Amino acid sequence: MIAVLMGGYSAEREISLLSGHAVYEALLKSNVDCFSFDLTHENLESLWEKEFDKAFIVLHGRGGEDGYIQSQLIKKGIPFTGSNAIASNLCMNKATTKDLWSNHSLPLSPxxxxxxxxxxxxxxxxxxxxxxxxxxxxxxxxxxxxxxxxxxxxxxxxxxxxxxxxxxxWVEGDEYTVAILNNKTLPSIKIISDHDIYDYHSKYFSNKTEYLCPSGLTIAQEKNIQMIALKAFNLTGASGWGRVDFILDKNMKPYLLEINTVPGMTSHSLVPIAAKASNISFEELVIKILNG
Known part of the structure; x- marks a missing residue:
């Protein structure tokens, strides 16, 4: 039995619910025994009253992406998808992540x-x-x-x-992202937003945001940002799946922005778009993450 953990209490709760329901439906379509669980501040104890063999974490932001729920599951001896508690906590903090990357000569803005x-x-x-x-x-x-x-x-x-x-x-340029699935990179995506900042609305609700996959990079440029993404991901101790975001400036030089250890899984989300470009359906993607 799989527990799909969604919702949570971060500023990204609304998106986590959308992602979680999409994952839950995909598991049902794949005939996986599962239930959905909307985690709040108050109901963690009721989660332990349920019987399940593994947790599929689709909790974005604090409480789900910062190592908290991972540490609670570890205490109970229950396996889960994605990165461990230590890597999750590190990756959640943009400043500490940048500090780590700066010690390994990765491309960063000051x-x-x-x-x-x-x-x-x-x-x-x-x-x-x-x-x-x-x-x-x-x-x-x-x-x-x-x-x-x-x-x-x-x-x-x-x-x-x-x-x-x-x-x-601030680096003037275009935003790109590279998804990582079970230690392999998926095709990069170029993001074209009609906002100066690729913000919350642009990410999840705007129909004007464009996602180009293939992204239009040359083979050499694609290999370069995939290599940087995988190195950045592995240096943090992250595992399973995730997403690494970049800005490429006008000279096509990449700058790392951040890492996401529980990326979105909505219809607008980037990991499913990259998976589709690799001929991986949404249902197959969910199963690969589950088994990763």
Whole structure:
């Protein structure tokens, strides 16, 4: 029996429910015994009252992607999909992930961390800047800062989610993503958004956002970002499946943005699009993740 864990209590709850129901339906179509479980702050104990052999984690953001639910499942001796608790916790924090990557010569834009209530170090890289919470996904709380006097408001927006914000040099270019499935890369996707920022609305609800797969990169460029993605993924200790996001600048130089250990699984989601380009149906994808 498989427990499909969805919902949760992060800012990405709505998308987690969409992803979770899609995974649940796919498992049913594949004749897998399963049940769906909408996790909240209050009902974890009732999960343990159910009998199941493995958890399919489709919880995005904090509580599901930060190692919490993984650590609880480990205590109960119940296996689960995706990365372990330590890797999940590391990958959830954009700042610590960037620190790790910077020690291995991976391509990154300059950045500093701004902690609420502490004096901010001088920013020694040019405007514009991207200001974002360190612990949120789906581009929640991100602001593009074009002038120094916009920084305070941008930091307030980021600190609304947690007390740590990442200030990065803004890289002008196109966003690409590389999905990883059981230690292999899937074809890259180029994302074309009608927003200046590929934000929450663009990701999940806009019909104007375009996803190009194949992405239009040359064979050499494709191999390069796939190699970087797999190295970045493995360095964190992540496993099973995930997604690594990039910006490619006007000279097609890649810059790592972040890693997602529980990516979206909705109709707009990128891992299913990349899988489809590899002739893997949604149902097959779900089974591969389950068995990974």
């Amino acid at each position: 950045s500093i961390v701004a902690i609420k209530g502490q004096n901010l170090d001088s920013i020694n890289f040019p405007l514009p800047w991207a200001v974002k919470p360190t612990l949120e996904g789906s581009s929640i709380g991100i602001t593009k800062v074009k002038n120094q006097n916009e920084l305070d408001e941008a930091l307030k927006a980021a600190w609304h989610y947690n007390d740590e914000a990442l200030i990065e040099q």
